[in-house]
Amino acid sequence: MSNLPTGNAVIGQSGGPTAVINQSLAGVIEGLQKGLVASGKVQRIYGMRHGVRGIAKNGGDLVDLTKLPAEQIELIAQTPSAALGSTRDKPDDAYCAQILQGCRENDIRYFFYIGGNDSADTCRIVSEKAAEAGYEMHCFHVPKTIDNDLKENDHTPGFASAARFVTLAHMGDALDNASLGGIKINVIMGRNAGFLTAAASLARGVRDTDKDAAKRPAPHLIYVPEVPFVMDEFLSDVEAVYAALGRCQIAVSEGIRDAAGNEIGPQLMRSGEVDAHGNVQLSGSGALGDGLADAVKKGLTPAGGKPPRVRADTFGYLQRCWPATSAVDAMEARGVGRHAAALAAEGSGGASVTIVRTSNAIDSYRSAFGRAELSAVARHARHMPEDFTDGRNNISGAFYDYCLPLVGDLPAFGKL
Numbered sequence: 001m002s003n004l005p006t007g008n009a010v011i012g013q014s015g016g017p018t019a020v021i022n023q024s025l026a027g028v029i030e031g032l033q034k035g036l037v038a039s040g041k042v043q044r045i046y047g048m049r050h051g052v053r054g055i056a057k058n059g060g061d062l063v064d065l066t067k068l069p070a071e072q073i074e075l076i077a078q079t080p081s082a083a084l085g086s087t088r089d090k091p092d093d094a095y096c097a098q099i100l101q102g103c104r105e106n107d108i109r110y111f112f113y114i115g116g117n118d119s120a121d122t123c124r125i126v127s128e129k130a131a132e133a134g135y136e137m138h139c140f141h142v143p144k145t146i147d148n149d150l151k152e153n154d155h156t157p158g159f160a161s162a163a164r165f166v167t168l169a170h171m172g173d174a175l176d177n178a179s180l181g182g183i184k185i186n187v188i189m190g191r192n193a194g195f196l197t198a199a200a201s202l203a204r205g206v207r208d209t210d211k212d213a214a215k216r217p218a219p220h221l222i223y224v225p226e227v228p229f230v231m232d233e234f235l236s237d238v239e240a241v242y243a244a245l246g247r248c249q250i251a252v253s254e255g256i257r258d259a260a261g262n263e264i265g266p267q268l269m270r271s272g273e274v275d276a277h278g279n280v281q282l283s284g285s286g287a288l289g290d291g292l293a294d295a296v297k298k299g300l301t302p303a304g305g306k307p308p309r310v311r312a313d314t315f316g317y318l319q320r321c322w323p324a325t326s327a328v329d330a331m332e333a334r335g336v337g338r339h340a341a342a343l344a345a346e347g348s349g350g351a352s353v354t355i356v357r358t359s360n361a362i363d364s365y366r367s368a369f370g371r372a373e374l375s376a377v378a379r380h381a382r383h384m385p386e387d388f389t390d391g392r393n394n395i396s397g398a399f400y401d402y403c404l405p406l407v408g409d410l411p412a413f414g415k416l
Helices: 021-037 070-077 093-105 117-132 159-180 195-204 231-245 264-268 287-300 327-346 397-407
Strands: 007-013 042-048 062-064 108-115 138-143 182-188 221-223 247-253 310-314 350-359 366-372
Touching: 007 021, 021 042, 021 070, 021 108, 021 138, 021 327, 042 108, 093 108, 093 117, 108 117, 108 327, 117 138, 117 350, 138 327, 159 182, 159 195, 159 247, 159 327, 159 397, 182 195, 182 287, 195 221, 195 247, 195 397, 221 231, 231 247, 231 287, 247 287, 264 287, 287 310, 327 350, 327 366, 327 397
Parallel strands: 007 042, 007 108, 108 138, 138 350, 182 247, 182 310, 221 247
Antiparallel strands: 042 062, 350 366
């Protein structure tokens, strides 16, 4: 530790908030307090307000976290959403040069950024610019994303809690659907990866399901971006279940695509509102659900007959910060933060923290924390493995085994 630079540390949060992102913030603070602060290598721990905006803007917007009491750290850790505020900024070279300048002005020698693959890329660029300028600064990416799409990770903090929400929501919604019948469509976050939508399969309470969708527990049909979506096949699937049961519950990823890779959502939307990065907004709109509902009504209405009862819900931001977290998720989110601080104390020049599963048994699940090069995680997106899907509208037992230990125990319901 004697060869490490002396200065200050800074922590930021980026991207969509989660139910456990503050666990990671708490973990970094605790790790620094016990390590580099105690050794005298870190004089101050700063938090960036709204991600890198807090260090890049003139004068900065920083909060001193150095002597935050343990009781306050614990309360913040249990609080959903980003306590420091977040940002959707995707810094380019020029922006990262401003970040580095802000770091130099505040004598930042240890840089921690909690977020997804874009956050890893920010760490990478800032680290490279610091090296080019001859300024010693160690940059660490702390993983976070409910989409679960970071390379080098078995899973990511935030995913398990969001998956638990999706599972429980479908359990309750299935009972509602069974009570009154009709067709129910639930649209779930996940523009490029279907992990979160696949979590709806846990609501069934069984590992393996029938090839015949009408013989499966609800949700009867699940559609993810990794499997091409064909409207005619979708309507045929729904019609078969509805004809047999008088009801049908469907889980659909917001990012479903056709065989050419084109997103279905924008094709059905009546407006073309886009976000700051030019992507058509999906999570903040009910357009995909409404479009699919309209298609089902038109497709399943007999000539001269009455259309089926169809309803659609877009879960949207509710999935991200629901305060009933997964116990595993909270523990691991805290752990990746502590591990990032430990890597810094060990003299690592910079890295992306990873989660590695070491035991998959539900009653003895275990994981460990590792490190990957920033370039291995930055800007890359992971997709669901092929063995996690089963045909065009179902999720496999392999995914059930993968996800259930993360989500935790689920309630049991009775029936008459």
